[in-house]
Amino acid sequence: MAQKALVEELRKIVGEKNVLHSDVDMQLYQYDACLQERRPDAVAFVHSTEEVAGVVKVCNKLGVPFVPRGGGTNLSGGTIPIKGGVVVEMIRMNRILEVDRANLRARVQPGLFNLELGTALAPLGYQYLPDPASQKAATLGGNVAENSGGPHCFKYGVTTNHVLGMTVVLPDGQVATIGGKAPDTPGYDLTGVFVGSEGTLGICTEVVVRIMRLTEGVKTLLAIYDSIEEGSESVSAIVAAGMVPATLEMMDQLVIQAVEASIHCGLPLDCATVLIIEVDGLKDDLEAQTQAIVDLCKAHGAREVRVAKDDAERAMLWAGRRGAFGAVARLAPSYLVCDGTVPRTALPQVLRKVAEVGKKYDLRIPNVFHAGDGNLHPLILFDWRDAEQKARVMKAGMEILELCVELGGTISGEHGVGLEKIDAMRLVFTEADIHSQVRVKKAFDPRDLANPGKMFPVPAEVLSAR
Amino acid sequence: MHADLGGLQGRLENIVGAEYVSADPEVTARFAVDGVKPGLTVRPGTQDEVSKVAATCSAAGATMIPWGGGTAMGLGNRPSSADAVVQLDRLDRIVEFDAANLCVTVEAGMRLGALQETVAEKKELLPIDPPADSKVTMGGLVATNQSGPGRLLYGTVRDWLLGMRVVLPDGQRIRCGGRVIKNVSGYDMNKLFIRSLGTLGILTEVTVKLLPLPVKRTAMVSLFPELSQATAAVGKVLESFLLPEALDVLNPEAMTLLAPSLELTAPAGSWGLAVSLAGSRETVDRQERDFAALFRDGGGVVTPLQDGRTVPAWDAIRNVFDLLPAPPAQRVLCKIAVSISRTGEMLAAAGALGERLGLSATVVAHAGSGVVWAAFPLGRTAPPEALLAEALEGLRAKAVATGGSLVLQAAPANLKARMDAWGKPGEGFDVMRRLKAEFDPRGLCNPGRFVGGI
Numbered sequence: 001m002a003q004k005a006l007v008e009e010l011r012k013i014v015g016e017k018n019v020l021h022s023d024v025d026m027q028l029y030q031y032d033a034c035l036q037e038r039r040p041d042a043v044a045f046v047h048s049t050e051e052v053a054g055v056v057k058v059c060n061k062l063g064v065p066f067v068p069r070g071g072g073t074n075l076s077g078g079t080i081p082i083k084g085g086v087v088v089e090m091i092r093m094n095r096i097l098e099v100d101r102a103n104l105r106a107r108v109q110p111g112l113f114n115l116e117l118g119t120a121l122a123p124l125g126y127q128y129l130p131d132p133a134s135q136k137a138a139t140l141g142g143n144v145a146e147n148s149g150g151p152h153c154f155k156y157g158v159t160t161n162h163v164l165g166m167t168v169v170l171p172d173g174q175v176a177t178i179g180g181k182a183p184d185t186p187g188y189d190l191t192g193v194f195v196g197s198e199g200t201l202g203i204c205t206e207v208v209v210r211i212m213r214l215t216e217g218v219k220t221l222l223a224i225y226d227s228i229e230e231g232s233e234s235v236s237a238i239v240a241a242g243m244v245p246a247t248l249e250m251m252d253q254l255v256i257q258a259v260e261a262s263i264h265c266g267l268p269l270d271c272a273t274v275l276i277i278e279v280d281g282l283k284d285d286l287e288a289q290t291q292a293i294v295d296l297c298k299a300h301g302a303r304e305v306r307v308a309k310d311d312a313e314r315a316m317l318w319a320g321r322r323g324a325f326g327a328v329a330r331l332a333p334s335y336l337v338c339d340g341t342v343p344r345t346a347l348p349q350v351l352r353k354v355a356e357v358g359k360k361y362d363l364r365i366p367n368v369f370h371a372g373d374g375n376l377h378p379l380i381l382f383d384w385r386d387a388e389q390k391a392r393v394m395k396a397g398m399e400i401l402e403l404c405v406e407l408g409g410t411i412s413g414e415h416g417v418g419l420e421k422i423d424a425m426r427l428v429f430t431e432a433d434i435h436s437q438v439r440v441k442k443a444f445d446p447r448d449l450a451n452p453g454k455m456f457p458v459p460a461e462v463l464s465a466r
Numbered sequence: 467m468h469a470d471l472g473g474l475q476g477r478l479e480n481i482v483g484a485e486y487v488s489a490d491p492e493v494t495a496r497f498a499v500d501g502v503k504p505g506l507t508v509r510p511g512t513q514d515e516v517s518k519v520a521a522t523c524s525a526a527g528a529t530m531i532p533w534g535g536g537t538a539m540g541l542g543n544r545p546s547s548a549d550a551v552v553q554l555d556r557l558d559r560i561v562e563f564d565a566a567n568l569c570v571t572v573e574a575g576m577r578l579g580a581l582q583e584t585v586a587e588k589k590e591l592l593p594i595d596p597p598a599d600s601k602v603t604m605g606g607l608v609a610t611n612q613s614g615p616g617r618l619l620y621g622t623v624r625d626w627l628l629g630m631r632v633v634l635p636d637g638q639r640i641r642c643g644g645r646v647i648k649n650v651s652g653y654d655m656n657k658l659f660i661r662s663l664g665t666l667g668i669l670t671e672v673t674v675k676l677l678p679l680p681v682k683r684t685a686m687v688s689l690f691p692e693l694s695q696a697t698a699a700v701g702k703v704l705e706s707f708l709l710p711e712a713l714d715v716l717n718p719e720a721m722t723l724l725a726p727s728l729e730l731t732a733p734a735g736s737w738g739l740a741v742s743l744a745g746s747r748e749t750v751d752r753q754e755r756d757f758a759a760l761f762r763d764g765g766g767v768v769t770p771l772q773d774g775r776t777v778p779a780w781d782a783i784r785n786v787f788d789l790l791p792a793p794p795a796q797r798v799l800c801k802i803a804v805s806i807s808r809t810g811e812m813l814a815a816a817g818a819l820g821e822r823l824g825l826s827a828t829v830v831a832h833a834g835s836g837v838v839w840a841a842f843p844l845g846r847t848a849p850p851e852a853l854l855a856e857a858l859e860g861l862r863a864k865a866v867a868t869g870g871s872l873v874l875q876a877a878p879a880n881l882k883a884r885m886d887a888w889g890k891p892g893e894g895f896d897v898m899r900r901l902k903a904e905f906d907p908r909g910l911c912n913p914g915r916f917v918g919g920i
Contacts, residue, residue, distance in 0.1 A: 184611070215703075375648045425651065430640070436655065
C-alpha cells in the first residue's frame with residue numbers, strides 16, 4: 001500500500017510531528033496485551049474532534065482502515081490494527097472539559113484516564129462510578145468502546161449506565177453529537193449502541209458522563225476462607241439477605257500469593273480465597289449492614305473477617321485487588337484472561353470446572369473475579385515462547401467460555417470480543433443474531449473501515465457488501 | 467389502502483386460530499391509532515407464532531403495529547398505514563424467575579403489575595414506575611422506555627434490562643443480551659431496540675434484573691408559596707448525601723387536584739415538592755428527619771405521608787393526570803426533557819403557556835432527572851389547533867435551545883396533523899435512517915410513527 005501517500009495526507013491534518021510511520025514505531029503499535037500482532041501503516045496523534053474527522057476522511061479517501069487507540073488495556077485484541085491502516089492515537093485528547101455539578105454531569109475527552117477523572121472529582125465531593133481495575137491506564141474513550149465494568153458495577157452498573165451522550169466521528173468522517181445532558185433524546189439510542197462497540201462504529205471524541213455525590217459512608221471488609229465454595233456461598237447469602245453491597249470481589253490462593261509477594265497488603269498466604277466486600281451509602285445503617293455481613297460470612301465458614309478501620313486500611317485492601325492482574329505476571333511470562341460471566345449462583349460450579357480444565361490441560365489457572373456479578377477472570381498461565389503450551393491455553397480458554405455459556409452465562413463480561421473471542425461468538429449467538437449485529441455495523445460503517453476484522457465471525461465481504 | 471387483507475386473514479388464522487384474528491370493524495375500531503383503524507387484529511399465543519405472523523404479514527407487504535397494554539399508543543405521529551395490529555396480550559407468561567440471581571425473564575405481553583406481584587413473593591422488585599404501571603406491558607415499557615418519579619434513584623428500564631428476544635419484521639427471531647449483569651459479547655443490541663417504538667421489530671421476551679424489596683418506605687410533601695423556593699430545596703437535596711427515590715415538583719394546579727387524596731389543604735398558588743424514601747429503617751427514618759428540616763428551612767410546610775398513607779398518597783402523586791376531569795382524548799400531554807438545572811424553568815414556562823392559552827395546565831417535574839410532564843386539558847374553551855400548535859412549538863423551542871426536547875405523549879389527531887410529535891430529528895439521523903433500512907427495509911413496522919417519519 002502507498003504508505004507514503006497516506007503519511008503525506010495525515011501530515012496535512014495533524015502536522016508532521018504527529019504522524020509516526022518508521023519501522024520501529026510501527027512495531028511499537030503492533031501489539032496490546034492479547035496474543036496477536038499486526039503493524040499499522042501509520043499512527044496519527046490527534047488533538048481535537050476536527051483532527052479526528054480529518055484523519056477519518058483521509059482514510060475514507062484512500063480506503064484505509066482506522067483503529068482508535070486509548071490505553072490499549074482491553075485484553076481482547078481490540079486495539080490491534082489487524083487489517084493495517086491508521087492507528088488513531090487518542091491519548092492527547094485528555095482534558096476534562098467541564099464538571100457541571102448542578103446537572104450532575106461531566107464532559108471529558110476520551111484520552112483521559114479513568115482514574116484521573118475520579119481524582120479530579122473527589123475533592124469536589126463527586127465521583128464517576130465505573131472503575132475498571134485498570135483505571136490507572138484505561139482511558140474513558142476505551143471504557144466507552146468496551147463498555148467497561150469494574151468492582152462497583154454490581155450496585156452501580158457498567159459504563160453504559162453512566163454515559164449520557166457523546167460527540168462521535170462517524171466512519172465517513174461526519175461529526176455527530178448524540179445524547180447529551182438532557183435525557184431521552186428522541187430517536188434511536190445511538191449512544192447506547194455506540195457504547196461497547198469496540199471502535200467499530202466510529203470514534204468518540206467527547207463524552208458526557210453522569211457524576212454522583214461521593215457516598216456519605218463506606219465500609220470495606222475482608223473475609224478469609226479455607227474453601228472457595230464457602231466464599232461463593234457467602235456471596236449468594238449476602239444477596240439473598242436483601243443487601244446490595246457496592247462490591248463483592250474474590251481472589252483465590254494463587255492470586256493472593258502473587259499479590260502478597262508484590263504488594264504486601266497482609267493477606268494470609270494459606271487461605272483458599274478471600275472476599276472483599278464493600279457497602280456504601282448513608283452512614284446510618286452501615287454498621288448494622290457490616291455486622292450482618294460479618295455474621296453471614298462466619299456462618300458460611302469464614303475463618304476470619306476483617307473490617308477496615310480507616311481509609312488507609314481500606315486503600316490497602318483495594319491495592320491488593322487492583323494490583324492482582326499485575327501481580328500475577330510474577331507467576332508466569334504470560335497469561336490469558338478469560339472473561340466469561342455466569343449467573344452468580346453458578347459460580348461454585350463453574351470454578352470447580354475451571355479447576356478441572358486446568359488439570360486436563362496441565363495448566364495453572366489462578367482466579368480473580370467479580371463475584372457479585374458473576375464475572376470470572378480465570379488467568380491461564382503460560383510461556384508465550386512455548387508454542388505447544390500456547391495451543392493448550394487457547395483450547396482451555398475456549399472450553400472455559402463454553403462452560404460459562406452452558407451455565408447460562410456469556411463469553412465476555414467486560415473485556416470485549418476483539419480478535420480473541422470472534423470464534424466464541426457462535427457459542428452464544430445464532431447466525432441470525434450475528435447477522436442482526438452486522439446490520440448495525442453496516443448502518444454505521446458501510447465501507448467497513450472502522451476497526452475492521454473484529455467481533456464478527458463472518459467473512460469481510462459480508463461486512464463491506466451492499 | 468390496505469394490502470391484500472382478505473388472503474392475509476386466512477393465512478393468519480391458520481397460524482393462530484380463527485378466534486384470534488378479527489377484521490370486525492367494532493374490534494378494529496378499538497385498536498385505532500390516532501384515528502387510523504387497522505385492517506385486522508391478530509393475537510399470537512407464542513413467540514413462534516409472532517414470528518410466523520410477522521413473516522406472513524411481511525410476505526403480504528402488510529404493515530404491522532405491535533400492541534401491548536395500549537397505554538402509550540398516543541405516543542408518536544399518526545401511522546402512515548396500519549394493516550395489522552399484532553396484539554401481544556396472550557404472551558403473558560413468566561419464562562423464568564431466578565430469584566437467587568435477582569433476575570426474571572418474561573414474555574413481552576406480561577403486564578408490569580403482574581410481574582411485580584410475582585417477584586414480590588420473593589421480596590424482590592423491578593424499581594420502575596412508568597405511567598399506568600399496572601397495565602403497561604414489559605414489551606411496551608421497553609419499546610418506549612417510559613419512566614416515572616423513581617427514575618431519580620433507579621434510572622429507567624434501560625438500566626435494568628439484561629436481554630430480550632425480538633422478531634424482526636421478516637419473521638426472523640433474534641436474541642439480544644442474555645441474563646447476566648455484565649455482558650459485552652458483541653454489540654449491546656438491547657439499546658437498539660429500547661425506545662425504538664416497535665419500528666425495528668416486535669419484542670417478544672424481556673429479561674430484567676431485580677432489586678431486593680426495601681424494608682421501609684415513606685413519603686412526604688412540602689408546600690411552598692413560590693416555585694423558586696421549591697427549586698432551591700431541590701438544589702440543596704442534590705448537593706447533599708441524601709438518596710431519595712423520587713423528588714417531584716408539582717405546580718399549583720397539580721396540588722389542587724391532589725389535595726383531597728393527600729388529605730391536606732393547599733393554599734391557592736402553592737407549589738408542592740413531594741419526596742419518596744425507601745431503604746432500611748435507619749436510613750429512611752434519618753432521611754425523613756433531614757428532609758423535613760431541609761424543607762422547613764427553605765420556607766416549606768411539610769405534610770408527612772407515613773405508614774398506611776404512603777402507598778395511596780404516592781400512587782396519587784405519580785398518577786396525578788388521572789385526576790384531571792377532562793377525558794384523555796381531550797388533552798395534550800407533553801414530556802419535556804432537559805438538563806436537571808433547567809427543570810424549574812421549563813415547569814414555569816409550561817404553566818405560563820397554559821395561562822396564556824386559557825388552559826389550566828397541570829405540570830409535574832421529576833426534578834432530579836430533568837423530566838417535566840405537562841397536561842393541557844382541551845375543553846370547549848380550547849384555542850384553535852393552529853394557535854395551540856404554535857404555542858407548543860414555542861415551548862419546544864425553549865427546551866431545544868437548552869439541548870432538550872418536547873415530545874407529544876398524547877394529543878388529538880388534528881393537533882398532531884400540525885405538529886410533529888418528536889420535533890426535528892437531531893444529529894445522527896442519517897444513521898437512524900440506515901438502521902431502519904437495515905432492519906425494516908420495506909417500512910412495515912409502525913410506519914411513520916417515529917422520529918423523522920421513520
